[in-house]
Amino acid sequence: MTDQAYNFAYLDEQTKRMIRRAILKGVAVPGYQVPFASREMPMPYGWGTGGVQVSAACLTPDDTLKVIDQGADDTTNAVSIRKFFEKTAEVAVTEKTSEASVIQTRHRIPEEPLTEDQILVYQVPIPEPLRFLEPSEVETRKMHSLEEYGLMYVKLYEDISRHGEIATAYAYPVKVEDRYVMDPSPIPKFDNPKMESAALQLFGAGREQRIYAVPPYTKVVSLDFEDHPFDPSKAPHPCALCGAEDSYLDEVITDDRGGRMFVCSDTDFCAGRRAAGFTGEMTNTRPAPVDTEAMA
Amino acid sequence: MQTAVLDGGLVDPARDAAFAFRAALDALSRPGTIRQIDGAEAPAPCSPAAATMIVTLCDPTTPLYVAPSHDNEALREWITFQTGAPFAAAIDAVFAIGTWDALAPLGAYAGGTPAYPDRSATLIVEVPVLEAKGAVLAGPGIETKAQLNLPEVDAFQANRAQFPLGLDFFFTYGNRVAGLPRSTRVTEG
């Protein structure tokens, strides 16, 4: 059911054409941030307006959409965005990574490898990887055009001299196709290797008015040094529910005496493993009913 | 007004354009793959694929160059009615439509600036045949290698040499489209 008061996928056709042209240029120049005339959306800037505009420009009525925030389908903002597209774009929705043709994400890449038939749309807060080193847009644009990324390497090297390693745990910068340094959005660096993918990856930054892309099988290298190679490692725990050793974990505080457990951040991945019979150390504790009224 | 001008637009503009864009996006993201794209019918010699590309991507904000192979009154009127895109010389064009020979030389088009490589033309090239053989393609969007019957190789190598500047291409034939972004490395097949 679409809401007849608005156009298919909410945006008017001229806006969609403008966004579509920007997406195509982004695909043609991987990692380069294409300026686009971002619109005010019915959700606030900073809450996924860039990703929503990119998704709106890409979705067809044949699509199946999955929306995740922090790897989970049932986080409130993911629920809100999924509902928005169910209402405005007639799409089917799913929580299963493998069933989705378009996945909009905030802060994670699904654990399950993506396929050629999928598009991953990232919500991006600050698309400029050099922004925290140089606040001026005029200057950072110059640096990209001259491929002058010395400042970034100096910053990373200062980390090493102070801490013994690169102290960037998320939004870890990458170089795309040996040309542009790109912000992968605030995904944990654990996810960086997944950016060399069979799927098309599109990035939308609404407030900052930028769209960029990483086409399938594009070379994406996390910045590092020969003597300090990039290390995507995560905490050495298995998931307490499904036992996975190779997935990114959320740390959940279970009591006020230092008790904690680690569970998969990718809720679909974890549920799939449990359905397949995998177990973790807390699998057999019986869940209590959830009081949703209290959450409002 | 002639009915030919009024006819041939997208029947369901929002949904048809969404399908058409996805075909174009897929084609450009995976150079060498050939996708079906249709919905619009323009006066000859414009193919349905090229007509659909034009109505999906062009509007009053995108100057369009119509190369001599396609430069006729009926097609111009159709484009004006369906899109409102202003006609422009090659150097000012955001999009261009024509056969390979008619569009040449590539130096006539804007290839972007170092600060804004996106400010470059996209060429919609009408070809007599479209198949996944011939020139060998490698680069973003291609796992190992792909093939496409490009009209020549040198021009695309020269275009790639300008990366990140350069032109981007769609090849259209009948109701099919293939894409070739500036990032693709092309060698003789």
Place this chain on the structure above:
Amino acid sequence: MYVAVKGGERAIDNAHAWLAEERRGDTDIAEMSIAQIREQLALAVDRVMAEGSLYDPDLAALAIKQARGDMIEAVFLIRAYRTTLPRFGASAPIDTGAMACDRRISATFKDLPGGQVLGPTFDYTHRLLDFALAAEGLEPSEAPEAAADMADLPHVTDFLAQEDLIQREPEGSDTPRDLTREPLDFPTDRPLRLQALSRGDEGFVLSMAYSTQRGYGRNHPFVGELRTGKVAVEMDIPELGFAIEIGEAVVTECETVNQFTGSKTEPPQFTRGYGLTFGHCERKAISMALVDRAMRWAELGEDNVGAPAQDEEFVLYHADNVQASGFLEHIKLPHYVDFQSELELIRRLRADAMAGQHQEAAE
């Protein structure tokens, strides 16, 4: 025992229901009508129209009601509505010289043709709470009326321009770029900066202007003129071949007369700052004129002293309260994935550092 947080959808629905209830407040108290807000909270309506970039007092009043009086939320509602509207065309530039002024003052001349018209201003009120207003039902005493002077009020800066004492602004026939339809791109031109300031947050623009007065890019402004009133909005109709009036809008305009410049080739002249807003928003219009003037340093051959108000990137990227509040408030959203990655990093760095200290102690 661990239970993953579920049920986001129901929680959202319940929150919305509760919000609607709170918005209405005590149902024993009469509900406010849109007309009441439009008529009695007119300056709030004007601010929402100015920063929302949409001239529609009823919709602005609705937005204020829906937003429970949260002005930035109301501006956001108007912006989100505005962006869905089709564009039929652009109006002709409004002629503020032909404004039916409710208020028109100049700080640079004691008297001038058309006179000083105070209009409905707070300026000389004593800010004492009027407890009589708390008792409802009192009708205000009628304000005395004079016959309207239908003659156009000339702009004060025109008098200075007659003597070439103030810079003339080049008249451009080009349609300015539209900030809401094109991405922001630096360096900008003045029409674009003025658009951004006109819809910028009043508090932000005020603070920027104030900072110039306190020395961060001082430009010695005089309020050459401040005027508020109705102007006709006209639009060219190609089929007719001439412009017709499509409506009226209340706007506030401020022109400042600023420090002069001069060089060997050019005799000294005063310079200008300009502010224009929808509705009656004079604090905003004056602030806008000061910040406009500050950002013109390069064009007028002045030094960039590094003041925030001189930095167009700083001002334009941070003036918009819908952008700013959205991004600020997004940190309420879950960030536990990123936090987790930092947590792991800091634990590891601490462990390494502690091991290093033990090592040193042992040696």
